[in-house]
Amino acid sequence: MLNIKIERTASPKTKPDYSKLGFGKYFTDHMFLMNYSTEKGWHDARIVPYGPLPLDPSSMVFHYAQELFEGLKAYRKADGKIQLFRPMKNIERMNATCDRLCVPQIPAEDVLQAIKAVVEADKDWVPYDEGTSLYIRPFIIATDPMLGVHPSHTYIFAIILSPVGSYYAAGINPVKIFVEREYVRCVKGGTGRAKAGGNYAASLIGQKRAEDMGCAQVLWLDGVERKYIDEVGAMNVFFVIDGTVITPELTDGNILPGVTRASCVELLKKWGVPVEERKLSIDEVMEAHANGKLDEAFGSGTAAVISPIGELYDGDTKMVINNNEIGPVAKRLYDAITGIQWGKTEDIMGWIEKID
Numbered sequence: 001m002l003n004i005k006i007e008r009t010a011s012p013k014t015k016p017d018y019s020k021l022g023f024g025k026y027f028t029d030h031m032f033l034m035n036y037s038t039e040k041g042w043h044d045a046r047i048v049p050y051g052p053l054p055l056d057p058s059s060m061v062f063h064y065a066q067e068l069f070e071g072l073k074a075y076r077k078a079d080g081k082i083q084l085f086r087p088m089k090n091i092e093r094m095n096a097t098c099d100r101l102c103v104p105q106i107p108a109e110d111v112l113q114a115i116k117a118v119v120e121a122d123k124d125w126v127p128y129d130e131g132t133s134l135y136i137r138p139f140i141i142a143t144d145p146m147l148g149v150h151p152s153h154t155y156i157f158a159i160i161l162s163p164v165g166s167y168y169a170a171g172i173n174p175v176k177i178f179v180e181r182e183y184v185r186c187v188k189g190g191t192g193r194a195k196a197g198g199n200y201a202a203s204l205i206g207q208k209r210a211e212d213m214g215c216a217q218v219l220w221l222d223g224v225e226r227k228y229i230d231e232v233g234a235m236n237v238f239f240v241i242d243g244t245v246i247t248p249e250l251t252d253g254n255i256l257p258g259v260t261r262a263s264c265v266e267l268l269k270k271w272g273v274p275v276e277e278r279k280l281s282i283d284e285v286m287e288a289h290a291n292g293k294l295d296e297a298f299g300s301g302t303a304a305v306i307s308p309i310g311e312l313y314d315g316d317t318k319m320v321i322n323n324n325e326i327g328p329v330a331k332r333l334y335d336a337i338t339g340i341q342w343g344k345t346e347d348i349m350g351w352i353e354k355i356d
Helices: 060-064 087-100 108-121 197-212 259-271 282-290 328-341
Strands: 030-037 041-049 067-069 072-076 082-085 133-142 154-164 175-180 217-221 229-232 236-241 244-247 275-277 294-301 305-314 317-320 352-354
Touching: 030 108, 041 108, 060 133, 067 087, 067 197, 082 108, 082 328, 087 108, 087 133, 087 259, 108 133, 108 154, 175 197, 197 217, 236 259, 236 282, 236 328, 244 259, 259 275, 259 294, 259 305, 259 328, 282 294, 282 305, 282 317, 294 328, 305 328
Parallel strands: 175 217, 175 305, 244 275
Antiparallel strands: 030 041, 030 154, 067 133, 072 082, 072 133, 082 352, 133 154, 217 229, 229 236, 236 244, 236 294, 294 305, 305 317
16 A cells, blocks of 8 residues: 655646536646656655656657556546546556556556545546546656666656546537548557557547548558558447447457447447457448448547547548437447446446545
8 A cells, every 4th residue: 555645735726617628738736646766666656736747858758658648537426426437447457558568567556546546635626517527647657867778767657637528529429530541550569559658649640631631530440451440549449330339359459458448348248239349341331331231330438438420531432420420329338338437327337436
């Protein structure tokens, strides 16, 4: 168990208008920090006022991108109590990313304790408004002041908090997606399954191309054959074809194992809805659309929860899905997951971790 020291800010911030939050624009009064060295291991756990991190210009994170992050949320129930959604799944994934990037793991119980402690310290920042939450961003960066390609010997683990609204301006309304065929996000054996910033840096060019076409996100294909669907930008992706829900399988290690993705699959199985985790080609999706069998499509992720796909652009081909409306599967999943997250419905899956 961590011995967390707490230093309260002397100058609390003015809270933003919670009806106009957007996503990731505002940050709370405090943050959690903990250091690592090969001599001491993980040590000096503390909550301090939110502010800049002093880093040497030669810190290895700047030069070799040895860093990782996670994303989860705290939710305010109608009775004012605060809760987390499946935090141990995020922590499990964080430690798997640590292994992939040669970063020392942190005991899961310590990470959960740190998350709860910093949320408790800034609990007044957890919004009450419908559809809002407190986004939690844990991250680890390499801090050795040295130029040389090898794992760092020192690290900082930090947790920052941000009150947020909808990830997309469209909210739960369907979005437009661009199929990227020139660039790839990752390949088998790479870091696709890791929550590493380098993956997102590599994806920016596709995202920019999507935005230039008036689309909200990019649909990535596999990096080898360039035909199998991987994921959508910051989300995993699902397609409902002739009544069966299909999502790309995780076996090649090139797709992020999303917590919301897992929750969708578990709920669908519980409901008896046909669901398959397998390779899915863009050609199969296009054929299903041409035959009138592409019922709906949607992305899943912590930030947006469920994001329906209304239009899919592949070169000169435009596919309108479900009349550009949210489909029944996406709507049922969104209602079920957000109902549990905000405490509106019973947590029959045992996914909630209470803060207070």
